Each structure stands twice: as C-alpha cells, then as structure tokens.
Amino acid sequence: MEETLNKIYLFDIDGTLTPHRQSIAPEFLEFFLDWASNNKFYLTTGSDFEKVQEQLPQELLNLSEGIFCCMGNQLFKSGGKELVYQNSFTPSDGLLETLQSYLDSSDFPHPWRTEPHIEYRVGMINFSIPGRGSDLKMRETYSRFDEKCRERLGIKEVLMNKHPEVDVSIGGKISLDIYQKGNDKSQSVNYIMQHDKPRYIVFMGDRVFPGGNDYAVTLAMQRHNKGVWFNVSNWQETKALLRLGTLYINRDGEK
Secondary structure (H helix, E strand, C coil): CHHHHCEEEEECCECCCECCCCCCCHHHHHHHHHHHCCCCEEEECCCCHHHHHHHCCHHHHHHCCEEEEHHHCEEEEHHHCEEEEECCCCCCHHHHHHHHHHHHHCCCCHHHCCCCCEEEECCEEEEECCCCCCCHHHHHHHHHHHHHHCHHHHHHHHHHHHCCCEEEEEECCCEEEEEECCCCCHHHHHHHHHHCCCCEEEEEECCCCCCECCHHHHHHHHHHCCCEEEECCCHHHHHHHHHHCHHHCCCCCCC
C-alpha cells in the first residue's frame, strides 16, 4: 500500500478516458472503478465541470483526489462539491478581432458551422471554427479538414506571435484553447507536487506533443523531475496500459 501512495496518477479525459465529447464506455467504467479503488488519481481537462459531468459518472468523480478543469484554471475536490481555486481571464479586444478575422477567412464551409465559436470558460476561452454546437459527424468532418490544411496549427502560431500575452494549444478535434501565458495544464502538476508531494506522477493524455493541450503537463513533470507519461489514442489504450501494469514501473526502473 505504501508504494501505491508514493505515486499519483493524472488523467486527461477526452480521448483518454472517454471518446471525444462522449460518455465513458460501460466496459471501461467497470474496470476503472475497480482500479481506482486502489489508486490515487486526479483528472485534468480543458473542459468545464459541467461537461466533465456529462462524460463521467459521479461515482468515478467521488473517487478522484480532484478535478482540474479549464486547463487547470479551476480545481474541484470532493467529487466537485468543493471549489479549491479558480483563475480569471479576459481576452483583449485585439485578440477577439483576430479570432473574428479567422472566422471570416476560413475555407471551412459556412453552412456547416454552428454557434458558439467562442466559449468563455474559467481562466480561458475556447475557439472553434465549426462551432461548439457541432455534432459528432461534423466534428469528424472538421477534424479531417484540419488534418489536411492544418488550419488550427496556423491559427495557433499567428495568435502566439501577434498576442504574446497568451498561450494557445490545440484541444480535442475542433478547437483551440486560449489562456493567459503559463495558465495551462502544468498547474495540475504544480499543485500535486506542492500539496501531495508524491514520489512521482504518472500521466496519460491523448495530446502529449508540442502544441497539444497535454504537452504542458510533461514539461512541468520534467521541471520537477518527477514522473512518466504516456500518449494514448483512446480509452482502450489507457485500459491496456493499466491492465498490463506498465505504470507500476517508475523512472528508475524500480518496482
């Protein structure tokens, strides 16, 4: 038991524990609840708490040590009953004008778009060309469009050059997360290291690459020199890693 308490697991939600913007699969939920009863874990996501509740049942949230929402700009404990902290962010008029210019110039067809294109969350905004109201089919359509023309990557690079006060990361299949520089998912790691003081952290996310909204977690783990991380493509890979016991091996190879 002591060995288990010396490490803490940190999970992204969308694309890691659940399909994008969908509820957790019943077969994985049963497995994860059993696993969670013997392990200490936090959740970290770019979504707000209301969306987390749509994807994960209260039973699972109650087992977590905490839920970092909105890129770590908000932390809930006790399954969401206790708000520990939250940050604020107000986008400048210039930033909003730049986003509007991309809405006007994007080649993604206007008839396929839905509102809203800018969603205000705690400590951040989420920007989406196709719109937050897109159904699953349209999300896949835009995702293929974006893979071909790399629209979100281009927007990200321009925003960070033109508006150096913000950071931008690619989140999910259709959007960009925009927030005050430094107020990203690294806040999750910093909080855990300060308050829980684990021997190390094990992180799993689906965007653990430069520009992805999970990448800041790995940079923070490197700064603290604590932890290992895994880039997964879906919940099936997350389940396989947990089942195989891969995560019980620490950075030094000790068990």
